[in-house]
Amino acid sequence: MKALRWQGKHDIRCETVPDPQIEDARDAIIKVTSCAICGSDLHLYNNFIPGMKHGDIMGHEAMGEVVEVGKETKKLKVGDRVVIPFTITCGQCEQCRRGNFSVCETTNRNKAIADKVFGHTTAGLFGYTHLTGGYPGGQAEYLRVPFADTTHVKVPKTLSDEQLLFLSDIFPTGWQGAVQCDIQPTDTVAIWGCGPVGQFAIRSAVLLGAKQVIAIDRVPERLAMAKAGGAITINFESESVIERLNELTGGKGPEKCIDCVGLEAHVSMNHPDTILDRAKQAVMLESDRPHVLREMIYVCRPAGTISIPGVYGGLLDKIPFGAAMNKGLTFRMGQTHVNRWTDDLLRRIEEGQIDPSFVITHTVKLEDGPAYYETFRDKQDSCIKVVLKP
């Protein structure tokens, strides 16, 4: 089959590889009908997250049709149409039973490494380093789904791939980012980053009833899409984020702040900390560029909430934790507990409350994927979300 494989920094190749096989009785194999490049794939593309090996198959946003099931797979049958959550879950461990699917205790087959690096293991993830199991990803013609009975969302044939695909990650991720804020009708919610997750966080905050949603980015097309979704926009290249946020909140700052940027904050002369972070990153003295975190901690209203769906990878410098502590901020973060939200979100899509396909700007063949990693990273050609068709 054809698959997009990581072959080093900035080196994604479409290659032919052996088709996946059933390896465990709880597996299923799906024929991928649509998959997507995620913003967090760019962290691997740029080699900021350790634990990739040459030849690893990329991708954690995929859907398709079941073509084979293992003997112990009971809830799926050949022909079922499924979206595959990026988190692999057993459904039986203590964390899964609490709904904390992204920290499933069972599915990371490299638990020993994760225990050493994180202290305790997190869930296995598709196509996302050997730290989270080294499972081949979904940017391929076929995908092996481990723990298939619990690692799927069955979807109806009445909706298109484009409406459903993002249940695999970015829609639940934006949703959880907003839910973690426990949005009240009096809240101002500030969202950093108008990439795909940011776009879903904006719409989630609106649907959940925030009084005011403010979106921060610098790319005009992304800001236009954010505005279309109901956000007041701030272009951080031409305005002071802190001044504008204070202006829009009567000088008090937003009650809820959501970081949809993560470890690769934009490097800009206007923000000298980002230049220092980038220089340190280049010579491996720091793994992440946490400018957004610093800004959020500074501007968030005392006793407010900071929600972090954006991915961070390792060690962050100069975090103003004194401000966070003294202001009594609440931090909520984590990889998305996808299955916790998908039933509810699928219902909302079916009812027409939201059509997630709005975010797709490019649909290309799987073979064209490598070039579109760069297009997406550089935000060229008005690119916001790339869907790949195997």
Added chain:
Amino acid sequence: MTQQRTLSRSKSHADGLARGLGWFSIGLGLVEVLAPHRLTRAFGLRGQERVIQAYGWREIATGIGILAAKDPSPWIWGRIGGDALDLATLATGLNDRNHRKENLGVAMASVAGITALDVYCATALAAANRAKPKARPLQDYSRRSGLPRSPDAMRGAASDFVTPADMRAGYPATPRDPVRPGAMSRA
């Protein structure tokens, strides 16, 4: 077993070369900053230690620039300029009084070799950049709401959603009447 075959790829050969040159720059820069006396002694350029150290800082900055930039081309051209400066500085030692002229010759040949590599890299990066697909004009996404009605009309449409207990905020939904310390916990 299916034979593995590459159908397309995202990285040009020049990207890897640029990265190598970036690390080389940092390594050379560190030597120049930390051991200028050894270098000036070896090349018969005594008295030029400060200059060598300054060049070392330049090398380190260029190396970081190459490693950190999305497009390292300008930094590689910066390296080429730096190479010219290095050659000019080394050439000042080409006189009969210098007993280390042989070492100097080797150093100049090495710099010339690296310069050729830099020029090759810059040219290859430019070719790779030219081969990239042409971008369309800026797209207009101002109508892409994803919502069936205006955002204002959809505000609160998901208010049937109940925030799970483990994700509720510490910040009270609405300010209460002024209270005595401790009263909130009994409310």
